[in-house]
Amino acid sequence: MKRWPVAGEGPLIKICGITTPALAEAAVAAGADMIGVVHFKPSPRHLTVDAAAEIAQTVRGRAFVVALTVDADDATIDALLAHVRPDALQLHGKETPERVAALAARSGLPVAKAIGVAAAGDLALADRYDALLVIDAKPPKGADRPGGHGQPFDWTLLDALDPSRPFMLSGGLDPASVGRAVRLVRPYAVDVSSGVESGGVKDPAKMAAFVSAVHSAAAAEGITA
Template sequence: MIDAGPISGWPPARRGPLIKICGITTPALADAAVAAGADMVGIVHFPPSPRHLAIDAAAAVAEAVRGRATIVALTVDADDATLMPFIDAVRPDALQLHGKEPPARVAALSARTGLPMAKALGVATADDLAAASLYDALLVIDAKPPKGADRPGGHGKRFDWSLLTALDPSRPFMLSGGLDPASVGEAARFVRPYAVDVSSGVETNGVKDAAKMAAFVEAVRTASAAEGITA
């Protein structure tokens, strides 16, 4: 699954899982993420998130790493009036939808923006994966949020990875939820996702930590090398 190659406009993963560090909030942290070896930088535009950025701040983060990493804009159930000005200003390389967006909404945004699409699915049981086949997008498999949560992701919770056996084995996905430098090596070795996605797992007191980002990347690369995935 790691060597799935380009899917719906996403880059190939040739050295093990691609690494996305999400919830980057400043140009300096974006630069640190790329310096650490991140392949993708995630920018959140969703006010309930503690990592939310307004349009101008998001654009500044994007410009700090444009051409050096894939810029992924993350939104949650945003309407066009909210989403399109954000996309126009930030000019992301890809769009991640992390809410309850139905397949038709994902398809419509793909057609309108021309961007590679990712769609998050919150998972607690095998039944939560039933909708996977309906989406023409890179799946982001995340832990289902706690009951009553005000946002669908970013809680630092891990789900039972064995549930992923219910997925089509040829279907690439990005693994999210509770990953950190201590756990991501196991994910790279045994889950073998197309990409891994981290946010709170590389933070200290709610702020991205350059040392933790570097440790996360190193753990992925070390695990991939052990599996013989080098280039």
Template sequence: MSLAPAPRGWPARPTDAGPLVKICGLTRPDLARAAVAAGADLVGIVHFPPSPRHLDLDAAAAVADAVRGTATVVALVVDADDATLDALVARARPDALQLHGKETPERVAHLAARHGLPVAKALGVATAADLAAAARYDALLVLDAKPPKDADRPGGHGQRFDWRVLDALDPARPFMLSGGLDPESVAEAVATVRPYAVDVSSGVETNRIKDIAKMSAFVAAVRAA
């Protein structure tokens, strides 16, 4: 099985390099630089107050500026309104947006056109039926575990879903795999589902802070796979 191609507007993989690596939830410029030094291709900043990794506009800009030109900066938001996104894009100047709320296909298209940026849309996955909405979105899909029932924010909360359900996805559709990835599990994930990119946050942290050794181990595991 070949790796999925790069979606429109997103960076291409070097030949035979395997999936791109996104390290999300960077909260400090030095750790963002460390992520890139470890080999990350994409760096994620979170602008969503309920998240423990939330950055205000100035902090988001500082992290983005630290790696600008050396990695693709992806700003993650959840059901953000136009004013919030206008301010974030103007201040942090991300290269792409990642939407983790209940954004409709129409909302995704609107934001892509409004900001002129490539957009990724997260979908929570538990069964093959959860992939039915995928065809409606003109965006890079981020396939993550569904949040626990008592969760106060979206996302997989570091949980893994059954990757076998992705057999139901159009094999020509590129996606980013998220949810429960860490240096020990990511090689199996790459071999099993062959994603365009892999996305990790808590899996490379110690006490909710990005761990340089874990980031390096994660990238090395992806490259070896």
């Protein structure tokens, strides 16, 4: 079974919602360790299976490719596995611990499970999942899709998380905020999407600035993930 990449100096960097091969190349050139492709129609970053496969092929072997889905059925997962051939799955829906375990077994891939956090009690879900946690902000009330929608949450809530458990931090990160996040919560990885966009499209300059901010914060604090 594949495993998540081993972090080196500081947290790994995932840039999610990549929509074209050119932007995938730009993300890798900026220094991203992982890229995410989204297969979920309500998302503005949704890709068809074929489009996601093209992006994955562009960076295969140079970045860890993560396929993000929301409450996908087995047929959808099988199509992603067969055509995209991702290195990992990231689940952002209401997937139960049993469903997450079943998809890990079905795919033979490492799986990440997103948990929306707005209050300390939301972290109670963490112990139920045998997966890499993606700690994200809860979506705004009435939102038609999961995720933090570019908004951060109170990172001090993560003090309640088992310090030995690695996690990926998401929600409201951008080049200006990620350095503080790295210093404060010391995640295994950081996951960014809208925070490196201009006009809803990934911006190569912002991606490079994000990566630089992560590396600078880790180096200044002597942080190893």
